Amino acid sequence: MSKDCGICGIYPKWLRNRATPRNFIAVYGLLGTVQAMAFIYIVVTLTTLEKRFKIPSRTTGLILSGNEISQILSLILTYYGGSSHRPRWIAVGVGLSALSCIVLALPHFIYGPGKDALALTKEYLDQTLLNMTTTVPNDLTICSRTDQPEQCDAETMLSVSLLPRLLVFFSQFILGIGTTLYYGLGQTYLDDNTKKKNTPMLLGFTFALRTVGPAIGFLLGYGCLSLYIDPKLHPVITKKDPRWLGAWWLGWIILGVTMGMFAILIAMFPRNLPTSKDTPKQDGEIPLKLDLTLQQKPPIQMEPTKPIPLETDEYIPTIREFPKAMKRILTNWLLTCNNISAVFYILGASAYITFLAKYLEVQYSTSAAGGTVIAGPISLLGMVLGFLLSGLIISKFKPGPRPLLAWNVFVGICFVAGQVSFMFFGCSDAGIRGVDLETMQMNLTAGCNADCNCASVKYSPVCHEPSKTTFFSACHAGCRTILDDKQFGNCSCLPLGESEQVGGHFEYLSSSRSFIPEQQMHLLDSQAFPAIFDKVKAGPCISECNGPYLLFMVLTCVIQTLACSGKIGNVLVNYRCVEKRDKSFAQGVTIMIVSLFALIPGPIIYGVIIDSTCLIWEESCGTRGNCWFHHRENFRYLVNITSAGFSIVGVLFDAAVCYLGKDLDLYGAAEDDRRREFVKEDVAIDYADKKKEANGNLNQRLEHSHL
Template sequence: MPDRDTKTTMSTEDTHESKVSMEPQDSNQDAQPRGLFHNIKFFVLCHSILQLAQLMISGYLKSSISTVEKRFGLSSQTSGLLAAFNEVGNVSLILLVSYFGSRVHRPRMIGYGAILVALAGLLMALPHFISEPYRYDHNSPDRSQDLDVSLCLPTTLAPAAAVSNDSCSSNTEAKHLTMVGIMFTGQLLLGIGSVPIQPFGISYIDDFAHHSNSPLYLGILFAATTVGPAMAYGLGSLMLRLYVDIDRMPEGGINLTPKDPRWVGAWWLGFLISVGLVVLAAIPYFFFPKEMPKEKHELRLRRKVLAGTASTVNKGEELSSQHEPLKKETGLAQIAPDLTIVQFIKVFPRVLLRMLRHPIFLLVVLSQVCTSSMVAGLAIFLPKFLERQFSITASFANLLLGSLTIPLSIVGIVLGGVLVKRLHLSPVQCSLLCLLGSLLCLLLTLPLFFIGCSTHHIAGITQGLGAQPGPSLFPGCSEPCSCQPNDFNPVCDTSARVEYTTPCHAGCTGHVVQEVLGKRQVFYTNCSCVAGDGAVSAGSCDSACSNLILPFILLISLGVAVASITHTPSFMLILRGVKKEDKILAVGMQFMLLRVLAWMPSPVIHGSAIDTTCVHWALSCGWQAVCRYYDHDLLRRRFIGLQFFFKSGSLVCFALVLAILRQQNKEASMKVIVKSSDLQQQL
């Protein structure tokens, strides 16, 4: 909301422009229709598409993180570090963007950044093409024979162990490290390439759009780009339904379905699709000029012709008010033109320390760090949590996030901006709204501790508390089979709800393939560890509480929506809580601190917590690779417990902000009373 000084500056700027550029104005207006790349509206369109495509690349890894873990044998801690690694490149260069500001050719810098983002996407997909085909059965080089390999055949399994040990060579480990290193490099380049895209694009629009049109354009820009993460999860949902080696499928096909825990979807294909969109969106930026003619009186003409334009602008301002910090972040360049880059870096720590001594700024930023840590953990590991907790496919988990959780979070952000604008909330009222939102979000988290299932009984790994005694629990039934401990081909005894890691561990000696409801179903027979007919079905046991998935995701989504309401009012607390000359730096530091304190460490913290709940690890050359089974109750308590912890931290910070603001108001009112009494005495 512009104050009087801002309005005066705007009107003076318009008058000055009209006086200085009277002669070239006509030529500019004549050139604009002919030159598409001299039209700021076309730039807004191009930038909306580019940011959407860029967010699809950065968000796509989050949608396929559990699949990448299975494909390359990563722990959740490593995958969390991989997902957060793009922030390293982003934070390392954000100061340079603030320093250079408008000194460079901004459209070309955006184009170069987009090309770097596309290269990062190609690097992320590269491990698929240089690695060997995925083998879901490690004992059989011939996939068509995998049904027989896992059976209880003691004479044929002995030599296979030697082959498995030979495969653990230094060359194999070097290949694995190379694949993981390529993906980390891709994430680093992704962070570096995305640095100039948003700040330079926003400043370019703000410089050459008419000041009345700028909020509308920025509203359109951010409304379009918020769709990017949702599209990333939707793309992940589609790609993970396809088999990972769809480009090199073996003869005879495969014996897996997406519900099989060994299934790995085509995680790499989404990166290639997103890269294609980024490359196409980057091409126009190399044709935009360094400076283009500023818009002249366009919005005023629209107001004369269309009576409803004012409401549209208000909507644009509401949308842009959510993301005003990003616009203000580019203003860091305003302090830099008279400084060298060395002086700029020397000045920055002193200003940062001065800002951190401000109690309102510090507490609001800490509350936003807590909220962002919660969001980062959910964005990366919620699909995996849903897969494990409710036995659903990765594709369905991504579909739930992309169609429900992310849209509701966008609604919450918009609603928070509307409340601040329509109700003209004061700082105390903004802090009260943030406090109520955090409290409601915390209350919505409490039922999540109790919505879920315990881990079903897995022979040799977990102890089923309510399991019936019988042959299925007899520990020596598979001893004559010489089963390999690291083999993984799960089967389920549906009558006793007992799962075995392989048919061999169930003592099965045969198998049959049947058509059930038009689908191919494999059954293993003559199983010495199974009561009754001695048959088990291929695949893990289904969850006993899969019907709870909808209540769980609804509560999660509502909690995220309520937490998103605090976005705009918390930002207004920073703008109104610091000195006028420190606003630009305060917002820039706010976003830097959010990256350093929330988006970088939170995925690693969540991944480490998830790893502590693992009860059975897959081994690769003697090292822990990917977790095959989790303690579901412990996983739920620790994952939801982290969310509860971060939400509680946000609640405490907003409560302290409210207390400080009320105390400041009391002191201000007391000063007014004292001054008025002194004035009366003087009179």
């Protein structure tokens, strides 16, 4: 079998001698970068998907679990792929990942941007105003409207149908197969084709390179979501408006094409990377495979008298051996504790992974694109530093298993402390007129808008900037005039407070305060009440929250640096505590356990928690859709307390790993010693054979001399 790069039996000359560990690390790491871009892109565009197809968070968590469900079902692929042509198995997985990206973009091409998104464009508004008669159309959220029930047309019914959700679920299902093959086979292929003493440094490099992917993914998400969902149209709202829908579909096309190209590259690598056969090896540079030592022996004419047992027989897995292999893995207590620790840590971090964009939008009033493009790369900077520094330190100083695993316990304690502190990094909740944040009750109807028939109006927030008051819609603010595509005038429900308004300092007034009656608006002195007090602007009032947001980002960077510094230690435990024949399968079992008990339930748990804090829901054709407005404090407390609770359990299991792994051979020193003994024994046998041959020749000469 050729050990050059090629595919389908074609091995070009210009690819000869390119099958090296360095090139594989480069391709594998860059491929991981693209895989990570896809993972983070779904996180960034998650809230946009929810708004476009009106999906509640608990349903979103269930849809995204398709990724992890397929990882469990594809466990059998790592069992067979571990002893087959691993680069080609990885290529199949990456090809499936490319297909999943295209499938995820399909809902946009099937359903288009949607009626709600089109209604917020200048082109649509101009056409509506041009055709407007004496009655106000239902599409315009101003007073006075005709009291008509919501009409469920075919397009609205399709938007809330199951098909878009099923397509997203199916795409995540396919992506999970590719993820399993990439992680389960790629790292073990790298470990088997390099010196074990270099594994920590190489893992640190590949992890760091792969961590760059989310940073680029955040930038890709920012670029795509900064464009309107239909780039040819001109929206009348800003990106800060929660109704803004970006071009979420564009990034999936880019990612799908890129993954397809990398699938071809990774498939070109041979089954095993070639090793140097002619260069004599120094002590300490003994190859990983024992059969290579035979190629370093001096030439011997006669065969050795004793066959030397070598571990050259390749382990070929079978279905009959599968239960035994599974039993070996599950009864390995060190591996089991390490996996359970990972489960609870991932459960603790799941809210900040899956719902990061929503967390930033709710807590710090960021836009879907702008929030993650700053916080994301800063946290990733900490991850890169953690991976690189820990990889270099472990490779250089080779700390023992006890201090290395004890460091993970310390990191876990710091992680819990950071999650607890997140509860205090919040901003005051400005609220919406008519929504009581204490009782979580909503009464949007007042005397000033009772005749406006606003009951069927969808959430379209407007802001009265002088008083920093947000209204549910222009209709609920009592506005009867459209000043331009972004402002409404002649509003009858604006709060009183003459002295404060003229001074420029305003407070939020509850719904029990008095309102300006419509008939008195024209009697007020225009100098005492300038025109600015009589109009509202499209979009909610944005409260400044830079201080807590900055603290959140800095602390996240520190926590990620510490957390990732312990990642390599956990991976080494998974590699070294199992037999070599079980290494790939053990990685598959780890992915299965993490998926089954952490990655699947995590988003669902936090989706239910997040939905429980919702105050304003999207209602379409009698179906509850996405949430428009959350109780900010309840959201923050419930999410962070739950996360900290899961992480505390993870710390306890890390302590168990530290105890059980105190005698673990992390760096393959015992195996190297065994190989050296084997080489010495082999050389001694050769020397004895040569000496025996020399004595035989001497005896023959003596016999001839006597004759």
